[in-house]
Amino acid sequence: MRTTDRTLDLCIATPAPSLTTRMMLALANVASIWRAIRNRQEIHYLNELNDSQLRDIGLSRQDVNAALTTSTFFEDPSSHLTNSARRRTRPSAFSSFRG
Template structure:
């Protein structure tokens, strides 16, 4: 007589999040979208500065327009501006040390 081993594949159920955890996750998403919208408004305020004022903070008009056009509506464009300002600062420090 032959016996055959049979295994039953049981998928482990993923534990569901508690109501509080789900609410905190939703609140985090809403706050992230709110921050992105608010930062877009701040970039609009920055566009009112003249070119020398923008240069003082390490930005250009092209940086402002690129930050708004490269990010989607739900993305925060301020990280693009931060990276642009840091890059420009490094380049100017490098060029001033060579001269």
């Protein structure tokens, strides 16, 4: 028998997710949205800090404003602040090791 005569029947259809799985996915989505809203409120509280206090935690006023304006309503803006603080601390951390 030649290879061109053979066909491979793949059953790729996936079964529909169970009700429990769908409920868990929906709950995870709601929790993610709730977390993003809560973090957005916390970032608004960061706007009340003065520049010296923001500098103590590795942020600037521009970082806080950029986090609020660049993220959509359902996105979590805290990841932007985390990345900004990490970028700011990396050069200073390495400069302290120089003799």
